[in-house]
Amino acid sequence: MExxxxxxxxxxxxxxxxxxxxxxxxxxxxxxxxxxxALKKGLYVSRLYLLSLAKNPGLKEQYLEYLANxxxxxxxxxxxxxxxxxxxxxxxxxxxxxxxxxxxxxxKNKLSNFIYKNIKxxxxxxxxxxxxxxxxxxxxxxxxxxxxxLYFRKPGRLEDLRINWDLFEENDRQEFKKIVFESGSYKIxxxxxxxxx
Numbered sequence: 001m002e003x004x005x006x007x008x009x010x011x012x013x014x015x016x017x018x019x020x021x022x023x024x025x026x027x028x029x030x031x032x033x034x035x036x037x038a039l040k041k042g043l044y045v046s047r048l049y050l051l052s053l054a055k056n057p058g059l060k061e062q063y064l065e066y067l068a069n070x071x072x073x074x075x076x077x078x079x080x081x082x083x084x085x086x087x088x089x090x091x092x093x094x095x096x097x098x099x100x101x102x103x104x105x106x107x108k109n110k111l112s113n114f115i116y117k118n119i120k121x122x123x124x125x126x127x128x129x130x131x132x133x134x135x136x137x138x139x140x141x142x143x144x145x146x147x148x149x150l151y152f153r154k155p156g157r158l159e160d161l162r163i164n165w166d167l168f169e170e171n172d173r174q175e176f177k178k179i180v181f182e183s184g185s186y187k188i189x190x191x192x193x194x195x196x197x
Contacts, residue, residue: 001036003049005066006043006067006070007043038110039109064112076138076140077139078127080095083163086167096114126141151187
């Protein structure tokens with residue numbers, strides 16, 4: 001259990017050799033004792049696994065990003081969190097924001113807040129895969145994170161976004177234009193005109 005990055009109730013039942021109401025009792029007991037932490041209903045991580053990550057803050061951050069892909073699947077990290085990681089948004093963003101083809105939802109647990117926005121299937125792309133130990137994290141490119149941010153926000157002044165536009169290099173701008181035209185989104189085409197890229 002302490003070596004698993006997450007596990008569900010069924011896996012916990014197998015580990016403990018419990019099932020039914022007996023398993024429910026043990027889940028409640030382990031949660032109360034702090035031996036396991038609920039990530040969402042039916043999904044957990046052990047305290048010992050989290051302690052092993054505490055020695056390396058960079059690992060813990062990568063773990064939370066990995067969890068963001070797991071808690072609501074399929075999804076990829078994007079929007080404010082991704083733009084902050086790219087240094088494009090000056091302030092830190094503490095909720096991990098993601099895009100999913102499922103219904104949008106927010107999950108709050110002891111580790112972080114995970115926010116998911118729903119996007120159409122044909123717009124569920126523009127991410128790269130990063131490695132966390134032997135696992136994979138789907139993370140939007142800089143251009144796609146910007147597209148997603150503009151896609152979900154109400155139209156307004158681009159200056160209000162507090163984005164450092166100088167950090168978008170020519171290849172980011174070209175990728176953004178490509179995403180906009182492939183999306184067919186009239187709303188984002190208007191935003192592209194404002195950017196004068």
